[in-house]
């Protein structure tokens with residue numbers, strides 16, 4: 108059994124908005140709960156393999172294998188991001204750089220953490236960028252990268268329950 112109730116109680120006593128570099132609560136939603144199964148799972152959409160409760164980009168093991176969807180592909184199918192990053196008033200000359208930075212981050216992240224992926228990058232004419240991710244870790248990584256690059260304006264808000272982490276940045 109996980110000690111979820113305790114963790115939840117503790118989280119209620121802290122402010123909901125805090126700087127990126129603070130320790131964050133360990134967040135696990137229904138999509139990430141490790142399923143201790145007798146068999147392995149191969150995601151029929153992206154090919155990632157769950158073996159002994161861990162997802163990785165390995166070959167399908169020899170033990171009984173079930174086809175299904177990995178938590179990342181489930182989130183993409185359900186349009187249920189684990190992280191939402193909203194950037195306001197992004198100057199047009201920075202837009203390409205930021206999108207590039209985020210895409211590179213994802214490429215690096217998903218090698219080790221296959222469930223951390225970009226879902227969408229939407230941009231609007233008035234300079235807003237909205238990025239959704241299948242994992243909180245990637246959204247937090249984007250927040251850290253924005254902070255390193257621009258030094259300010261990053262706000263991170265953790266959910267009370269199973270909702271997504273929300274990160275806002277404005278110039």
Ligand SMILES: [Zn+2]
Nearest residue numbers: 150153177180
């Ligand atoms: Zn998948």
